[in-house]
Amino acid sequence: MTNHQKRLSVPKSWPVERKTDTFTVKAGAGPHGEDGVPLLILLRDVLGHVDSRKEARYALSQDAILVNGQPVNDEGRPIGMFDIIALEGLEEYYRVFPDEGGRLALTPIDADAADSRLGKVEDKRQVKGGDTQLSLHDGTNVTVDSEEYGAKDSVVIDNENKEIVAHFPYEEGALVTAVRGNHAGKIGEIASIDVTLGSGSNTVTVETDDGEFETIEEYVVVIDENFVGGEDDE
Incomplete structure (x- = not known):
């Protein structure tokens, strides 16, 4: 090969x-x-x-x-x-x-911010014993004993013990960044989430400092307000 x-x-x-x-x-x-x-x-x-x-x-x-x-x-x-x-x-x-x-x-x-990483929850399912397994965007699986986490939420994983140290729900008002599409790299708050009936993707409207944009929800990830700046992250 x-x-x-x-x-x-x-x-x-x-x-x-x-x-x-x-x-x-x-x-x-x-x-x-x-x-x-x-x-x-x-x-x-x-x-x-x-x-x-x-x-x-x-x-x-x-x-x-x-x-x-x-x-x-x-x-x-x-x-x-x-x-x-x-x-x-x-x-x-x-x-x-x-x-x-x-x-x-x-x-x-900075060095402190390198101790953990952000992950987007792509899927969740119940596993043996009644716990919930979260599947993240990078293939990581995390088992939790709580139902508070939902698909499209974001979590911060400690790189040493692999535990969740922060949780950011996917909801109106959440700070997000677009990671794909024409608006990739832009950051703003979710103004609205429009549910599409059938098999189509839901759309989100994101308000930024320069206006707003619309994209599908698969293209946005919830982040912490300190996430991008590189100081006092997560």
Whole structure:
């Protein structure tokens, strides 16, 4: 199986130039599905900390790079929305966050903010024993003993003990960011949620400092008011 991916066919969320070279690195198996960006691309093409796959492998072999609090040894490991990347030797910490073009970008954060990460609840179901299992956008499953969590809510997960440390309900008045579509990267409060009968997606109207926009609810994620600023996060 090839380790290369044609640049012209990569997902729109990948932060790569499509017309410079023919190929780029291919993502390995892991979270975030096809939207996951190989860690090598972020280390080499975005941050410029390595020049080659060989240098990336060496850095990873030193347990110098953490993703969501865990050392990573695979340069093809898919990185996606809201993941936390820590380069502790350089005292650099980043959150993966979509820019206004919808491409994944690295937002610098402080060391304390790197201890946890945001997750959008994609699904919930009851499991053996009566507990509830939450399935998050990145494939993480969290078991809780409460019914207070709903699909489309957001939770903050502690990277060390994997426990929920904050909960942000999906509701009118909630602060959200658009992560896909024409309004990706915009932030505002939900003004209204319009339920669509049948199998169509519900739509939301979001008020921003510059006006408002409408999108489908699958494209928005609830965030904390301190989430974007990088200070005193979560």
